Amino acid sequence: VGGEVRRGGVTLDQVARVAGVSPATVSRVVNGTRNVDPALQQIVMSAVKATGYVPNRAARSLVTRRSGTIALVVSAASADGFDDPFISRILGDPFFGRVAAGALDLLRTNGLRLELLIADDPATRNELTRRLALRDIDGALVVSMNTRDPLCVQLASHHLPVVLLGPAAKSVGLTTVAADNRAGGSLAAAQLLSRGRRRVGVIAGPSDARGAAERTKGFLATMARQGVEDVAVVIGGYTVQTGEASMRELLAGRPDLDGLFAANDLMAQGALHVLRDHDLHIPDQVAVVGFDDSRAATDARPTLTTVRQPLEQMAAEMVRLLLQLIDDEATPIRTTVFQPTLVVRASA
Amino acid sequence: VGGEVRRGGVTLDQVARVAGVSPATVSRVVNGTRNVDPALQQIVMSAVKATGYVPNRAARSLVTRRSGTIALVVSAASADGFDDPFISRILGDPFFGRVAAGALDLLRTNGLRLELLIADDPATRNELTRRLALRDIDGALVVSMNTRDPLCVQLASHHLPVVLLGPAAKSVGLTTVAADNRAGGSLAAAQLLSRGRRRVGVIAGPSDARGAAERTKGFLATMARQGVEDVAVVIGGYTVQTGEASMRELLAGRPDLDGLFAANDLMAQGALHVLRDHDLHIPDQVAVVGFDDSRAATDARPTLTTVRQPLEQMAAEMVRLLLQLIDDEATPIRTTVFQPTLVVRASA
DNA sequence: GTGAAAGCGCTAACAT
DNA sequence: ATGTTAGCGCTTTCAC
Numbered sequence: 185v186g187g188e189v190r191r192g193g194v195t196l197d198q199v200a201r202v203a204g205v206s207p208a209t210v211s212r213v214v215n216g217t218r219n220v221d222p223a224l225q226q227i228v229m230s231a232v233k234a235t236g237y238v239p240n241r242a243a244r245s246l247v248t249r250r251s252g253t254i255a256l257v258v259s260a261a262s263a264d265g266f267d268d269p270f271i272s273r274i275l276g277d278p279f280f281g282r283v284a285a286g287a288l289d290l291l292r293t294n295g296l297r298l299e300l301l302i303a304d305d306p307a308t309r310n311e312l313t314r315r316l317a318l319r320d321i322d323g324a325l326v327v328s329m330n331t332r333d334p335l336c337v338q339l340a341s342h343h344l345p346v347v348l349l350g351p352a353a354k355s356v357g358l359t360t361v362a363a364d365n366r367a368g369g370s371l372a373a374a375q376l377l378s379r380g381r382r383r384v385g386v387i388a389g390p391s392d393a394r395g396a397a398e399r400t401k402g403f404l405a406t407m408a409r410q411g412v413e414d415v416a417v418v419i420g421g422y423t424v425q426t427g428e429a430s431m432r433e434l435l436a437g438r439p440d441l442d443g444l445f446a447a448n449d450l451m452a453q454g455a456l457h458v459l460r461d462h463d464l465h466i467p468d469q470v471a472v473v474g475f476d477d478s479r480a481a482t483d484a485r486p487t488l489t490t491v492r493q494p495l496e497q498m499a500a501e502m503v504r505l506l507l508q509l510i511d512d513e514a515t516p517i518r519t520t521v522f523q524p525t526l527v528v529r530a531s532a
Numbered sequence: 533v534g535g536e537v538r539r540g541g542v543t544l545d546q547v548a549r550v551a552g553v554s555p556a557t558v559s560r561v562v563n564g565t566r567n568v569d570p571a572l573q574q575i576v577m578s579a580v581k582a583t584g585y586v587p588n589r590a591a592r593s594l595v596t597r598r599s600g601t602i603a604l605v606v607s608a609a610s611a612d613g614f615d616d617p618f619i620s621r622i623l624g625d626p627f628f629g630r631v632a633a634g635a636l637d638l639l640r641t642n643g644l645r646l647e648l649l650i651a652d653d654p655a656t657r658n659e660l661t662r663r664l665a666l667r668d669i670d671g672a673l674v675v676s677m678n679t680r681d682p683l684c685v686q687l688a689s690h691h692l693p694v695v696l697l698g699p700a701a702k703s704v705g706l707t708t709v710a711a712d713n714r715a716g717g718s719l720a721a722a723q724l725l726s727r728g729r730r731r732v733g734v735i736a737g738p739s740d741a742r743g744a745a746e747r748t749k750g751f752l753a754t755m756a757r758q759g760v761e762d763v764a765v766v767i768g769g770y771t772v773q774t775g776e777a778s779m780r781e782l783l784a785g786r787p788d789l790d791g792l793f794a795a796n797d798l799m800a801q802g803a804l805h806v807l808r809d810h811d812l813h814i815p816d817q818v819a820v821v822g823f824d825d826s827r828a829a830t831d832a833r834p835t836l837t838t839v840r841q842p843l844e845q846m847a848a849e850m851v852r853l854l855l856q857l858i859d860d861e862a863t864p865i866r867t868t869v870f871q872p873t874l875v876v877r878a879s880a
Numbered sequence: 881g882t883g884a885a886a887g888c889g890c891t892a893a894c895a896t
Numbered sequence: 897a898t899g900t901t902a903g904c905g906c907t908t909t910c911a912c
Contacts, residue, residue, distance in 0.1 A: 193666045195889055206899045211891060219897060241668050242593035243889035246904045251590065256648070271636075272844070276629020276827070278620070285620040288650055298648045300604070302636055318541045320589050424831040450831070457833045479624070480831070483772040483798070485805045496620070543905060554883045559907060567881060591905035594888045 194237040203231035214239060253297040254506060255321045256284060257312060259328040259335040260304040271302055278478045279495065280327065283349060286499030287325055294507065296322075309335050316344040323506045325349070325499070326358075330392040345509040347502045351395040359509060360519045361502045363493040365395035368524040369402025371491050372445045372473040375532055377410050379471050381443030385416040387430040387455060389447035393422060399447045399475060416441075420451045424480075427454020435462060442470055443532070449474040449481045452488055456531070471532035486530035493524045542585040551579035562587060601645040602854060603669045604632060605660065607676040607683040608652040619650055626826045627843065628675065631697060634847030635673055642855065644670075657683050664692040671854045673697070673847070674706075678740040693857040695850045699743040707857060708867045709850045711841040713743035716872040717750025719839050720793045720821040723880055725758050727819050729791030733764040735778040735803060737795035741770060747795045747823060764789075768799045772828075775802020783810060790818055791880075797822040797829045800836055804879070819880035834878035841872045 196214070200207040205224060212220050213228040214237075220228075231237075245251050258274050274280055284298075291298050299321065303309050312335075315321045323345035328336060339346045340357040348358045351365065376384055386403055389396025400417060407415055418433050420426035427446060431454060434441060446452035452474030456466065464470050466486050474481055477492035501520055509515050544562070548555040553572060560568050561576040562585075568576075579585075593599050606622050622628055632646075639646050647669065651657050660683075663669045671693035676684060687694045688705040696706045699713070724732055734751055737744025748765060755763055766781050768774035775794060779802060782789060794800035800822030804814065812818050814834055822829055825840035849868055857863050 193889095196891095197889080207889090208891080208900080209898060212898090215891085221897065224898085238662060238666065240594070240666075240889050242590045242599065243904090244891075245590035246588070246594055246889080246906090247891045249904080253645075253647070272626065272630045272633040273827075274629070275632045276624065276626030278624035280629075281622070281624020282620045284623045284648065285650075288619075288648065292650075292656075297601075299601075300632065300636065300646045300648050302633075302640075308640075314586060318586065318588070453831060483801060483828070541905095544907095545905080555906080556883060556885095556908080557881090560882090563907080569881060572882085588905050591888090592907075594890085594905080595907045597888080 193240065194235045196237070196239070199228070199231045199235050199237045202235055203228045249319050250510075251320055251322050252295065253299050253321055254291065254503075254510075255299045255301045255312070255315075255324040256287060257301045257303050257324050257326045257335070259326055259333050260302065271304065274329065279476065282495040283325075283327060283499045286496030287503050289496070290500045290503040294503075303335050306334075309338055313338055313342055313344065316346070317342065323347070323510045325502050325506060328394065330390075330394060332392060343513075345506060345513070347506045347509065349498065349502060351398065357517060359505050359515075359517050361498050361505065362519060362521050363395065363498065363524050364521050365398035365524075366402035366405075368475060368491040368493070369399040369404075369445070370406040371402075371524060371526045372399075372475070373403045373406035373410075375473055375489060375526055375528070376443040376445065376471055377407070377412075379443070379467065379532060381471050382410075382412045383438065383440055384412065384443035384445065385418070385434040385438060385441050387420045387427060387434070387444070387446040387451045388417055389451075390419065390421050393447075396422075396447050403445050420447070420454075422448050422450060424450050424454040424457070427451030428458050429454075431455040431458040435459075444470060444472045446472065446474050449476045449478045449484075449488055449490055452490070452531075453480045453484045456484055456486075456488075467530065467532050473532045477527050481527070481529065484531075489529045489532035490527050491524045492527050494522050498522050541588065542583045544585070544587070547576070547579045547583050547585045550583055551576045597667050599668055599670050600643065601647050601669055602639065602851075603647045603649045603660070603663075603672040604635060605649045605651050605672050605674045605683070607674055607681050608650065619652070622677065627824065630843040631673075631675060631847045634844035635851050637844070638848045638851040642851075651683050654682075657686055661686060661690055661692065664694070665690065671695070671858045673850050673854060676742070678742060680740060691861075693854060693861070695854045695857065697846065697850060699746065705865060707853050707863075707865050709846050709853065710867060710869050711743065711846065711872050712869050713746035713872075714750035714753075716823060716839040716841070717747040717752075717793070718754040719750075719872060719874045720747075720823070721751045721754035721758075723821055723837060723874055723876070724791040724793065724819055725755070725760075727791070727815065727880060729819050730758075730760045731786065731788055732760065732791035732793065733766070733782040733786060733789050735768045735775060735782070735792070735794040735799045736765055737799075738767065738769050741795075744770075744795050751793050768795070768802075770796050770798060772798050772802040772805070775799030776806050777802075779803040779806040783807075792818060792820045794820065794822050797824045797826045797832075797836055797838055800838070800879075801828045801832045804832055804834075804836075815878065815880050821880045825875050829875070829877065832879075837877045837880035838875050839872045840875050842870050846870050 196207050196210050200210045326348045336356050348360045388400040416438050418430045420430040474488045474490035477490045481488035481490045544555050544558050548558045674696045684704050696708045736748040764786050766778045768778040822836045822838035825838045829836035829838045
């Protein structure tokens with residue numbers, strides 16, 4: 185109203201004028217470049233503060249060819265459902281929330297922005313690839329829900345700055361951060377064993393899910409090592425409903441079951457429902473271990489003993505690796521593996 | 533390898549050369565400006581396709597003073613906990629996921645980007661305000677978790693392009709999209725009434741939560757209209773644990789309860805646990821209605837009858853309103869209210 | 881209806 | 897160590 189003062193913000197030139205130096209010097213100070221006289225540096229800093237200067241991102245990007253933005257990509261194969269609910273479900277998954285929070289935390293201390301992206305069809309996948317190539321996005325953090333993901337192969341083939349959160353599959357030519365799912369399965373087995381359970385079953389994850397097979401393998405290996413060879417395994421679909429169905433199936437084949445490992449908490453929750461319907465006491469009659477330490481674990485009754493991945497730390501490591509990759513394209517592809525931990529609650 | 537062809541992408545000038553026109557004309561065509569000869573238009577379009585041209589966002593932003601990015605802001609008062617888990621929890625909340633998915637859907641058809649932002653302290657709040665003022669972000673979609681939120685008042689006072697998802701409180705001078713929580717409470721009451729329940733209780737939300745009070749008011753009003761005046765109300769904290777405690781309290785004061793309304797699904801889930809422990813059959817002995825239609829509703833046993841807000845549609849409307857606000861700063865402040873619906877499942 | 885020209889605000893050679 | 901200069905790729909008056 186009446187004053188078009190500073191419409192659009194203070195520019196670097198204005199700061200330079202106030203400080204009585206050249207724009208280049210201001211730029212150097214602002215960007216923390218060395219080789220600037222400490223005295224001048226002070227003067228410029230004051231001028232910056234006095235004017236309230238803040239760099240124009242677009243202008244800076246134009247010349248540096250860096251957007252200052254990195255993408256958090258949720259990759260959906262879009263094979264099944266492919267409607268809104270599916271995307272909502274991923275975005276609303278505690279798993280995703282922990283990753284986003286972990287990434288954001290480190291990103292903002294680096295002055296970088298996080299763009300949320302859904303890559304669920306060829307068009308959006310191509311656009312992401314293009315934007316990455318043009319540095320419209322500096323790099324991408326990819327969270328993929330299953331192993332045979334078209335986005336991953338596409339990204340890998342173009343050699344773009346991308347870090348994947350996923351199974352430690354060496355197959356993908358992408359820098360990857362993963363949890364040691366096998367060790368996680370082992371942890372679950374050890375807990376059941378320590379509770380004296382040897383008539384155990386497992387509700388495994390779907391074959392194409394991230395690391396599901398590893399969890400089961402680790403579990404079975406540790407059981408076998410203690411002489412427990414006869415383990416019933418049924419495959420679920422990572423939902424409460426499939427957990428229920430699988431539990432019923434397991435119980436039908438082996439009514440004397442005294443221990444259960446479910447490859448995620450949701451299926452464990454389903455199992456809990458069925459066990460209760462069968463009047464089986466948890467953990468006395470059947471001990472149950474889940475995986476993920478999701479909200480379902482704390483909200484179930486009894487509360488769920490489960491395996492937890494350090495997702496926030498993993499996300500932070502993803503950012504670190506990505507920043508390195510952006511900084512130096514020649515950084516070799518690496519896989520970092522994190523160890524899960526057992527969270528003991530009431531169910532086992 | 534060996535070819536630095538098109539390093540950094542095709543520029544508008546290159547397209548112009550290929551098409552045999554001036555850069556200005558290409559710009560006009562690309563931006564859909566009228567007053568361009570249809571014939572030339574075709575030529576330019578071909579050239580664009582042939583070269584694989586895609587506009588440089590930074591350059592465009594620099595001159596248009598629009599970033600093409602809108603922020604999805606999660607505002608946390610940071611009063612309590614204030615550690616990572618808190619943010620993770622919000623981001624991993626299905627509520628948030630549905631909003632993000634709804635917004636993203638409309639945004640990408642408009643060629644806009646979504647930046648994820650956490651505003652949990654004065655510094656980040658100020659930065660957001662500044663970025664909005666400088667058009668480093670074109671506008672913000674704000675999801676606030678409680679009513680007395682410092683971010684909202686700050687944003688409102690600066691008259692920035694912001695749309696709030698929140699209670700229909702007229703107090704805030706912000707364009708707002710809200711659900712009719714009172715109507716939602718009414719829906720719950722009507723359902724309980726239709727099941728013949730008149731000895732009812734409610735587990736209300738915390739006093740500072742978005743719309744919690746309205747839900748209770750709507751419920752009580754509808755009950756009263758049917759002559760049910762004596763309703764026990766206890767206040768919970770929107771968690772399973774507080775739901776359990778509240779349910780116990782309710783049952784202690786009124787052992788003959790035959791209907792319950794919980795202001796969110798999590799508390800309803802907690803109530804379910806307690807009712808089961810008391811060997812009370814659901815819904816025969818006690819009918820339960822929740823609120824939100826979150827994952828907890830479908831994963832609980834029995835499945836939860838609940839009130840659903842059309843969050844995806846609400847998010848889309850937020851985007852529409854925000855775009856309007858960005859386009860014309862003088863757009864008057866408005867509040868749009870959406871009607872919730874009842875989702876009938878097994879618990880009532 | 882189309883082209884020429886002037887920047888948007890910044891950084892990075894290059895010169896000093 | 898600092899200043900001068902030349903753009904980055906685009907849109908947009910302004911002439912024609």
